[in-house]
Amino acid sequence: MPKIPQCDRCLLYSHNPYLVCAVHPDGVDGDKCLDFREDLNAEPVELWQPEGASYYNGELILQPRQRWTAEQQLELLDWHPMFTGKCPQCGAEYERDYTARVHWDCPDCGWMDDSV
Template sequence: MAKISLCDRCNFYAHTQLLVCAVHPYGPEWGVCSDFVSAELWKPDDPQSYDPAMESECGWHPIFTGKCPECRTPFSRMRLPPEQWRCKCCGWEDDL
């Protein structure tokens, strides 16, 4: 099957080894999927333009970056943002 990296984050992904998704059972052709619908519940407006050097007063927070501000470990975007942010790798906690 021709599963691509976006498949794991798509609403149509089947989460089974028997087929990739409901739209493309054997995976999208040519490694590109025009039917991708993000299953992520939160994300920065433009993750490609994120620049740590240009962080605003709150731009460092994981709700904007998706990563721990201390060790840069990514937080899951497949669940709603937590009320209390805590990194499982380094132990960083949000003081808010």
């Protein structure tokens, strides 16, 4: 039966496996119901989420696994050109537009950024 997510919170919902509600016994066509009446006494549906995931606009988003520890991430602030504006190997300065960069390879000494 085509039941929409709102059905569980509707006053007209039958809580019956064979009948969706009194107004739309077979469910509604589409993703909205014009006859929806919110049941203020209905228990909210708890959104389960695994560790490392969260909901954004009702969609479960898995967070990417971090390959760096928190300590390593803090160390990046001290040496990475994105934060210092300088090559960690030779000290060459990047142009001031360096915040828009994607690649941080140094043209002077050949240092290559493998942190991405």
